[in-house]
Amino acid sequence: MDRIAITGGAQLNGVIPVSGAKNSAIKLMAASLLTDEPLRLTNMPRLADTRFLGKLLTRLGVSVTESDGPDGQQTILHAPEITSGFAPYDLVRQMRASFNVLGPLVARSGQAKVSLPGGCTIGARPVDLHLQALEALGAKIDLHEGYVYAQAPRGLKGAEISFPIVSVGATEHAMLAAVLADGVTVIKNAACEPELVDLQECLNAMGAKVEGAGTPTVTITGVARLNGATHSVIPDRIEMGTYAVAAAMAGGEVRLTKARPELIESLSVKLEEAGATVVRTEDGVIVKRNGSRLNAVDLETAPFPGFATDLQAQFMALMTTANGESRIRETIFENRFMHAPELMRLGADISVHGGEARVRGVAQLEGAEVMATDLRASVSLVIAGLVARGETVVSRIYHLDRGFERLEEKLGACGAQVRRIKGDGEPEL
Ligand code: UD1
Numbered sequence: 001m002d003r004i005a006i007t008g009g010a011q012l013n014g015v016i017p018v019s020g021a022k023n024s025a026i027k028l029m030a031a032s033l034l035t036d037e038p039l040r041l042t043n044m045p046r047l048a049d050t051r052f053l054g055k056l057l058t059r060l061g062v063s064v065t066e067s068d069g070p071d072g073q074q075t076i077l078h079a080p081e082i083t084s085g086f087a088p089y090d091l092v093r094q095m096r097a098s099f100n101v102l103g104p105l106v107a108r109s110g111q112a113k114v115s116l117p118g119g120c121t122i123g124a125r126p127v128d129l130h131l132q133a134l135e136a137l138g139a140k141i142d143l144h145e146g147y148v149y150a151q152a153p154r155g156l157k158g159a160e161i162s163f164p165i166v167s168v169g170a171t172e173h174a175m176l177a178a179v180l181a182d183g184v185t186v187i188k189n190a191a192c193e194p195e196l197v198d199l200q201e202c203l204n205a206m207g208a209k210v211e212g213a214g215t216p217t218v219t220i221t222g223v224a225r226l227n228g229a230t231h232s233v234i235p236d237r238i239e240m241g242t243y244a245v246a247a248a249m250a251g252g253e254v255r256l257t258k259a260r261p262e263l264i265e266s267l268s269v270k271l272e273e274a275g276a277t278v279v280r281t282e283d284g285v286i287v288k289r290n291g292s293r294l295n296a297v298d299l300e301t302a303p304f305p306g307f308a309t310d311l312q313a314q315f316m317a318l319m320t321t322a323n324g325e326s327r328i329r330e331t332i333f334e335n336r337f338m339h340a341p342e343l344m345r346l347g348a349d350i351s352v353h354g355g356e357a358r359v360r361g362v363a364q365l366e367g368a369e370v371m372a373t374d375l376r377a378s379v380s381l382v383i384a385g386l387v388a389r390g391e392t393v394v395s396r397i398y399h400l401d402r403g404f405e406r407l408e409e410k411l412g413a414c415g416a417q418v419r420r421i422k423g424d425g426e427p428e429l
Contacts (some may be wrong), residue, residue, distance in 0.1 A: 002401075004394045004408065006385030007417035008367060011252035014414035018240045018259035018284065019045040019405045020073075020233030024195040026053050026097045027172045028202050028233060032062055032077030033104035034180060035206055037228030043258075044075045044233055048402045049095050056091040056098050060084050060105065071232070078228075082109045089115035089146060095402070097169065099127055103177030106139050106150045114148050129163055129170035136161045137174070137181055158183030158222050166191050166303050171218070172199055179208040181222040190218045193304040194263055198234040205229035237263035238310045239404060240284065242379050244268070245314040246411065247287035248276040248294065249321075250386040254414055256284040266307045270315065273297045274322060296324035296361055301331050313339040313380035320348035321387060322361040329356045339377035342370040346384050346392060367392040372399040379404060386416060393421070 020043035032039040054064040061083030065076045092098045092115040105112035137156040142149040171191040178185035200213035206229045209221040241264045247254035261280035268278040274294040279286040301309040309332040319326040330336045340350045345368045349360040367390035372378030378400040385392030408418045
């Protein structure tokens with residue numbers, strides 16, 4: 001398997017264009033199941049996760065064509081008919097979000113058999129809320145041997161869905177199913193992440209009637225059929241935030257473009273509190289740090305517009321060399337500190353107590369061999385490697401390839417010493 005080697009010490013200076021959001025792209029791809037007309041998605045990132053989902057969608061009857069279109073990287077998805085309602089374990093386990101094909105399959109063809117998901121190993125991550133939403137819409141759900149069987153032979157019916165806790169995936173899933181339901185669906189306690197707004201815009205371009213995404217109440221008036229559309233994927237706020245942290249860590253000046261500053265405002269505020277300079281621009285941010293050491297700051301993850309859990313590992317890496325002690329509380333997922341022991345291999349001083357990590361900044365990290373444990377954790381090791389003395393080698397970077405497009409190229413263009421070491425094809429133990 002491939003590894004990434006980083007030689008620490010180089011400042012970052014340059015421009016990094018932000019890609020389309022992985023977390024949005026994969027839900028938008030699932031929306032192609034809802035129509036017999038082509039859906040053209042532009043600003044599409046090319047990632048392992050989009051490839052996984054493309055493979056699964058192809059099995060279900062969607063033709064998936066990736067190309068360079070007039071407005072950049074595009075994917076055209078076309079499902080004249082659903083040829084199979086079966087999503088097998090070997091494909092769904094590779095990426096949790098592929099579970100979101102269940103709702104569109106039931107909505108369009110009345111039945112589906114979808115494996116329970118796998119995905120990042122960050123806590124239990126059940127799908128009870130997804131199933132609760134589909135049941136509220138009238139689907140009959142049975143679980144057997146790791147599979148969900150869902151049936152709604154006479155179609156889904158609009159309903160009120162009130163989530164007991166906020167879930168991004170379950171809100172999206174409910175939206176994807178309710179657009180073709182008969183009648184009005186009201187989702188209460190909906191997630192407010194920007195990717196929900198992106199999904200609403202794409203579904204509405206396809207002829208759906210969705211209102212309120214980005215607020216806790218989403219209202220969907222079902223329609224009989226959807227049409228094809230062209231939609232540009234929202235910029236990836238997690239990729240943007242990751243490079244903003246990388247710039248603050250390494251020092252120098254990095255301009256992030258093709259994005260929107262408000263998508264990472266809670267991070268920008270923390271970066272400024274720590275002593276970095278963040279300039280909001282029309283299409284992104286400029287992050288600068290001169291030679292001085294950053295100060296430790298505390299943070300707590302929260303649903304949008306709070307501090308994103310997907311940026312917690314990166315910020316922890318930043319705090320490993322800050323001046324003082326930083327307290328980092330994770331409130332979205334249990335077990336999301338698996339990067340802490342790996343950062344400690346680089347010399348970080350971190351202790352974890354339940355949902356809180358305390359990071360006492362050290363003067364210097366030392367390069368070492370470390371292992372990626374999940375998608376965002378893996379990039380936190382790259383960030384730490386940017387300042388560690390000597391070489392840091394990160395293994396199991398298939399996690400990184402799931403969510404970061406051309407990472408070595410983007411960081412390398414700003415002066416980072418990052419290279420990919422090609423593996424021998426053997427899985428790592
Ligand atoms: C999405 C993002 C992920 C991000 C997370 C929180 C994608 C592909 N992934 O994940 O990167 O970290 O939002 O912003 O978009 N839960 C339940 N039952 C359910 C569903 C969720 O108990 O049926 C719990 C989860 O275990 C977690 C919390 O709800 O503790 C929030 O999870 P959720 O918002 O659903 O995250 P994902 O959609 O899986």
